[in-house]
Amino acid sequence: MMPNILKTRVCSNDAASSASRSWPAVISMHQVKFGGSMLSSRTGVIENRRSKLERMQTIALVTNEQHAATLYISLPEAFIEKKKTLVKLSSKQQGTDQKRAARQRKVLMAGNWKMNPASIKEAREMAALLASSLRTIAQDKPGFDVEVVVIPPSPFLHIVADVLSGTVAKIGAQDVHPESKGAFTGEVSTGMLMSMGVSYVLAGHSERRNLFNESDAVVNKKVKAVLASGLSPILCIGESKEEYESGLVKDVCSKQLREGLVGVSAEDLQEKLVIAYEPVWAIGTGLTATPAIAQSVHSYIRSVIKEMYSPEVANAVRIQYGGSVTPESVDELMTCPDIDGCLVGGASLVAEKFSRIFSYQAPPPGSPEKLYASEVVPCGCTLGESVVWSEAMQSLFWVDSVGQALWSWRPSEGTGTSKPIRWKLPEVVGCVALQESGDLLLGLQSGIFNFDLTAGVARKLTDFERPLDTRPNDGRVDRFGSFVVGSYNNAHRQDGAEIGGLWRLNPDGNMQEILDYKFRCSNCVCFSPDGLTMYFTDTPTRRIFAFDYNPAGKLSNRRLVYELPSSISGGPDGAQTDAQGHLWVCLSGASRVVRLEPLTGAVEAVVELPVTSPTCCTFGGPDLDTLYITTRGPDGGGLYCVKMPPGIRGIAEPMFAWSAVQHGSSCAAPEGKIGPARWSRASDNQGESWMSASSRISQGMDEVKLPRRVTSTNGLLSISSDYQTKPAWLTSGNSSQASRFCADCGHAHTTLTAKFCTECGAPRITLYGQ
Structure with a gap:
């Protein structure tokens, strides 16, 4: 019998998945207190963050008949502190109409009969049929609260x-x-309109702008x-087909809006004026912007008003959509906030x-609840991928895979944000x-x-699947500090080969293959x-699978989570989980990200994007x-983003850590294997100059002036420090600071000085300074 044995048991995620596990569930939410130090029991090997590992004696994991994990620990005077972790599931969020009502913006539906x-x-006759419908609705729907406006030609106004x-x-x-009066043949004045019971007047309609050459200045005079x-004026703004295809939507709308509102008070804008966004390319053509495209422009218009006036005014003004609206398209359009x-x-x-x-x-x-993403960094990636959030630096990192670049951006609180930074890479990059x-x-x-x-040094750690044509x-x-990466067959679109x-790159430097079959294009990791x-998914199969994950072994117990319906184009790309365990999957080719219930695969929320192919997602921001x-x-x-409904948030992104090496800019990586290739101990003879800043910095970026010439010594690609240093936020993560979120359960720490998580009892981790 082992001395000083202390035994505890923790049930795994749920009964359904536990019943099918063939290996012991790994304890990740128990803490062991030993000699005043908290030890995190994560993988069956307890990691002591403040004491030496050799002070631990014996650890074993077994499984009982209820498929729960049992942890045996042999430590002098050891004891277990355990606290149940409760995951609060969010209820169904308020509908879009309720959200709009909370902002006190009444829906306005206007019918423009034109000529x-x-x-x-x-x-x-047309008016009589419409009146009959309105009376019926008033009887059948006593809560009907939509403002209806009919805009006939002037000769028919009184009729x-x-x-x-x-x-x-x-x-x-x-x-x-x-x-208001004068020798203006064929025109009508505001006084004439008021005498006929008119309440609203169009100003700046695209046909008046295009056919009668009405300028923004003329439109502004009419508005005032x-x-x-x-x-009440309805100020119409919008871009032509040529402007839309040239990517000038925001420029055109901003100009027309700003010049159309010259001299308009905040009070008038908030209480009287209505804005109508009409994509000219969709008017009278039968084409319509997708709800996501319309929402993205409406959101931008509101942001311009916020900048010009105030958040209160921006939140109050009504913005209509006017691009070939039909009964078939209106329901989805009106889900846009x-x-x-x-x-x-x-x-x-x-x-x-x-x-x-x-x-x-x-x-x-x-x-499913509908959410809509808006662009926050117009970085123009050929293939944006692999976005991750650094809690320590409060910054995002992502790559332009085919464009061979690394990006970073820090979204600041309040009105300002930092400018994005780009590093040019020497070859295609898959992930960061x-x-x-x-x-x-x-x-x-x-x-x-x-x-x-910090040092601007890049070192090759290992080849990848040589001699295969993969990357x-x-x-x-993963949650245990290892890096899991899947392969991509560079020729899979031609040969379809699953190679x-x-x-998994483990903290000890060992590279281990963890899946027992091959594939074409890895995603959803x-x-x-x-x-x-x-x-995990092999994207061409359009199916997403879940596996039991053993941090010390291979994947097992594959089961289908979700398969794209035949009505949806594209395939599953990058994915991330939230704190409730739900899966957020980018459907590249389908203009959306879906939130999946992990056991049933039910779609619980949809994030619509105004572009065809979302590629990867992650949770970020201070909260x-x-x-x-x-x-x-x-x-x-x-790069796009969408604020989550109340009750939904992510978990702090895990970080890779070398376990047995003092890993720094001048130290070699440990030896390991990946197929026939061995770790490159700074013996990569690649002498090309790379990792220098891009020679062309996009407008609005912070320019990180790295040297044009990079030297290679013993495989270390070093960058001189004779140039301007990077912004402080990019390197500030190297100083010691406490994590804001629990590394085990993701719960936010209650105070800045809290030592342990109030949800699961895990010790607070100090980032970058351990």
Whole structure:
């Protein structure tokens, strides 16, 4: 019998998965206190962060009949401190209409008849049918709270107003002259419109701009004239097809908005004025911007107003969408949080269609929640990938795979953010990962490299799957400090060959293949909060699998989590899990990221993007409540983000740590194996100059002036320090600081000085200074 044995048992994630495990569940949320030091029992090998490992004597993991892990520890005067970790599942969030109501923005649906119909008789009939629909809705839906506006041609204004009297509908005019009276043949004044019961007036409609050459200055005069009369202008802005295809959407909308609002007070903008975004390329063509495209522009318009006026004004102003809205498209458009109604063209000429539009339906109960991502860094990556969040540096790192670049950006709190930084790499890069030392791991075409951000030194650690025509692709650090990276067959689109492997770089330097079959294109590498489940896909198969993850062995117990429906194009790309264990998967080619329930595969939320191919995602920000998403060209390439609903956030990104080596910029990596190749002990004879800053720094970036010439000595690619140093935030992570989140359960520490997690009892980890 072993002396001083202390025994405890922890049930694994859930009964369903536990029942099928063939190896002992790994304890990750128990702490061992020994001699005043907290020991984290993570993998069956207890790691002592403050005491020497040799003070530990015996550790064993066994499995009992309930498939729970039992930990035996033989330590003098040892005892276990255990606290149950509760994971609070978020309830279904409020619907988009409720969110919009909380912001006090009433939905406005306006029908612009343009130069239709042909006669007073037809106008009266159209109005009568619409009035009948409005009366029916008033009876059947007493809570109906949508503002309906009909905008007929000027000769029919009084007729339509008479027919619609007694309903909730209001009348709008298609145009107005900025002067109140005078010799202006064919024009109408605000006074004339008011006498006919008009409430709204269009200003700056694309057809007035294009056909009658109305400038922003003329539009601004009309806006101010309408406001002065007490009426409400609907200021129309939007880009042409040529401007859209040239990527000038934001530039055009910003210019038209700023010049159209010259001299408009915050009070008038907040209480009277409405903005209508109309992508000109979609008007009258039957084309429509996707809801994600529309939302991204609406969000940008609101941000411009916030900059021009204030957050309160920006939050109050109503923004309509006006791009060939139909009954078939309106329901999804109205799920967008920044779309407050529609300016409807052709569909408003048919009473039945317009009625279906202004009586749009909210998503049925049980439908996935819709979220919409906006671009935050227009970095223009050819293939953005592998985004990770460094808690210590409060910064994001990601790569442009085909564009051969490493990116970094620090989103600051408040209104300002730092400028992004780019390093040019010598070859295709698949992934980036964090290290506790403050260095990065890079998976390049020729192998895995260590990159010292502070010294500017890159060292090749190992080749990768030579002599195969593969490279590292998707990779993440697991919850136990090892780096797991999958392969990519460079020719898989031509030969379809399954030749790549899934590898784990352990802290002791050993490289281990952990999957018992080969594949073409690895993706979705991520881990459950407790680290006991790993997710993986071979993208061309369009299926995502979960595996039992043994940090000391191979993957086992493969089971299907999700398969893309045939109606959805593309395939699963990068993925990440949140603190509740749900899986967020980028569906490249489908313009969305989905949140999956890990046991059933049910889609619980959808993040829509205005670009075709999201590629990778992770949680970041001070509270880990923002999902950051990389994308690829040709229509994408920027970094996007979306704020999570209350109750959903991520877990701090794990970091790789060498266990037996004082790993620094001048020290060799430990020896290990990867197939037939051995670790490159600084013997990589690559002498090319690389890791220098890109010769072309995109507008708005911080320029990190690294030298143009890089020398190679014994395989170390060194960078001179004779140039401007990097921003302080990029290197500040090398000083000791306490982690804000528990490394075991992801719970936020309650105070800056807390030593242990209040949820699971784990010791607080000190980053970069241990």
